[in-house]
Amino acid sequence: MNMLLLIEQILNGLQFGVMLFLMAAGLTLIFGVMGLINLAHGSLYMIGAFAAAAVAGWTGNFLLALIASMAAAAMIGALIELSVIRRLYDRDHLEQVLATFAMILIFSEGTRWVFGSFPLFLNIPDYLKGTVTLPGGIEYSLYRLTIIGIGLAVAVGLFLLISKTRVGMRIRAGENDREMIGALGVDISVLYTLVFALGAALAGLSGALVGAIQSVEVGMGEPVLILAFVVIVIGGIGSIKGALAGAVLVGLTDTLGRTMLPVVFGSFMDPSSATTVGSALASMLIYILMAGVLIFKPTGLFGGS
């Protein structure tokens, strides 16, 4: 494998990781502040993609579509927080899982009612199409590069929000001691709705960004949801920094594993069994990574002790 290809694959891994981060950030924030396991997070991702596809279809404007995806996901997120989720904070994790699982079913079938069973069209806008040549002669997709940029910008934004602003201070306080912050006169329920809507908006944005290069269809959120859970377990539940580290780690492991393993096995096996063994092992790799991290750091890389 040559150097250029390796660098391109690292960029691909980074881009995949950044996408996962957008999903995982919301998930880990919601868990950290409210202690809630939200399985419906994948549905919010799907809602973002469908909203973007619909708006792009009507207006032809990709930027509007992205805004719509965040708005729609945040709105629906706030709505379910107010109507259902807030009744779950004091409950057992199992009950949270059951209730949010029910929501996946409702959202999936609801989306099918509204949009039909066939995948929707959403494409990259013309100004982001094609490739750019990076220093060193690497040809790389402009759109994927944009995704990396947006993801890193969101990461910086979230970091500033949480460490420098008043809302962020309350979020951190909420993570540490829910009852105390309530007793100090902070309206905790408004804070919860806000955090939930923020997480939902990030999931929606992620769905819209990915929707343009993948397939906008019912059920697109669940595979990503599972990866996002892997990310937050690796990174440490409740930690934004952990979500970023975990996401990039998972993205790189998956992408590099997929391309390197068959090559590695090919050096001492015949090509066809190397392909079979390599690709089988590659699909397990991130779970092996997760198991490895949990053995040495049971609370995840950035988890509290």
Add this chain to the structure above:
Amino acid sequence: MNSIFIKQTIKTIGAASALALGLTAPVLADGHGGKVKIGLITTLTGGGAGLGVDIRDGFLLGIKQAGNEGIDVIVEDDQRKPDIAVQVADKMIQSEKVDIMTGLVFSNLALAVAPATTAQGKFYISPNAGPAQLAGRGCHENYFNVAWQNDGPHEAAGATANKMGMKKAFIFAPNYPAGKDALTGFKRMFEGEIETELFTKLGQTDYAAEIAQMRASDADGIFFFAPGGMGISFLKQYADSGIDLPLVGPAFSFDQTILPAVGDAAEGVLNTAQWAPDLDNDASRAFVETFKAEYGRIPSIYAQQGFDTASLIASAAAKADVKDTDAFRAALREADFVSTRGKFSFGNNQHPIQDFWVRKVVKDGDIFTNTAVEVAIADRQDVYAADCPLKW
């Protein structure tokens, strides 16, 4: 947070992920008592639902048009999960007492359901999945396939690649039974050399890593099999990658169910199937017209396969009583129906002998569709038929 709490949480998340993987969904059913009872299990919810919906719609249209009295169809959803498909099939056979099972889209599901159905003395008539395991030594006198053995469309793609002048091919398919059949089928007919051969994850939606390998390889063409959403994702990402190697593949990635979602990215690509919407025969023209009138969209190959399956069953039901298994089987073997693909007959393993077409993706007004170009391989019978001990 203390670590015991976290451990608890991780356990719950594990359970949660398992639940999310096991997504269930409501079940559709319609039907009542009658002379021939058909159980149609197909994928109607979740990813891949578009394919199942088309099989169902084509099948129901075929039954309606055949006009037989007393054919009843019960439709249920398999959610694309083998365990659910087996459960539903058992229920249909044991409590609904169906005579014929049909409908499954995916090979891994068909491999779970078809042998169980034939073992209980019922017919399984496949409108899509045709895994190699059921075509060769594992063939069964009560198992029919009306679509193709899985290798077929890929063999045709191999022949097409030869014609396109491809010498070094980069080939990939998802890692599951039909994906393996796909690469086997392509390699059987392709005369050039295989530059790279890859298996991707089933359900994979990001192909950046594979596309980077294509860019770095010195292949002069790409063969791929990526049904449903996987195909949409790959085509969009490939179109954006700036690589201009010619593509060829089976129709599953260029079908009517997904072309609208792919857009310009697929235009002009050659793909192979047993049928195209503009095939030049009366049965096909009539089918396309009535399907459009009934459902307001152009039928896909899945709809066409569902339609032909229904026509076959109706033709046999008109000749023999389904309770007389031997007579009904003989009637099915005759394949005495007007197929929308023109020629159609069964080989000894009860899989079709048929022509495969090269089709080209074209833009017709605002709609992307396929047009038949030429026959890729004529009168093709699958190679597994030779291993099948059935004699008639």
